[in-house]
Amino acid sequence: MTSAAQHPTEVAAAPSGVGLRERKKTERRTALIDASHRLVAAHGLEAVTVEMICAEVGVSPRTFFNYFATKDDAVLGHLPWAVAQDVADTFVAGGPTGVLRDDLVELVVGLVAAPPLGAERVRRTLELVTHHPRLMAHHIAWMDQQKSQLERLVRERLADGSPHRPETLTALLVVCAHATLLRWDAAGGDGHVREHATAVVAELRAVLTD
Incomplete structure (x- = not known):
């Protein structure tokens, strides 16, 4: 398995026409996903906590739960996936x-x-x-x-x-x-x-x- 930490960070594109607020939300969401990938690759799924992910990104657990219901949701990074x-x-x-x-x-x-x-x-x-x-x-x-x-x-x-x-x-x-x-x-x-x-x-x- 290739370590997630070895991959360069890929910036997810916000939908066209969205404002600064939505772009910031997209950036924070993807930062949480990338942090969860790095930490799971380094420590294993069971060892990683929401608090560790938050510390990696520099946000509070309250902010984390604005984006994801669980740690697993952050690792999976699920979003609605529409056909063009x-x-x-x-x-x-x-x-x-x-x-x-x-x-x-x-x-x-x-x-x-x-x-x-x-x-x-x-x-x-x-x-x-x-x-x-x-x-x-x-x-x-x-x-x-x-x-x-x-x-x-x-x-x-x-x-x-x-x-x-x-x-x-x-x-x-x-x-x-x-x-x-x-x-x-x-x-x-x-x-x-x-x-x-x-x-x-x-x-x-x-x-x-x-």
């Missing part, structure tokens, strides 16, 4: 290829390729997740919570009388997104996300047709 509007619009309109299977892959790519806290920070999170079952369970539960936006897009895409159930396709999307993230991380962040998403779908097809 242009990707969503293209999918709903029947694109980009017109083949549902291939367009589902593109939707996964659109979701995975632009994490709100930056790709390197997500990689550090995944490294920790794969070594701590408690974090993995928490991460999977969070991924499941993100499915509402995906189900809405799937429902808008499917024509009346479609043989496909939106709930089934949405669950498949969540699984593919998570598997793509893990596959990308296992490759050290090399390769385009689309390559990994396509490989995940191919693996699923091979299993189902075996």
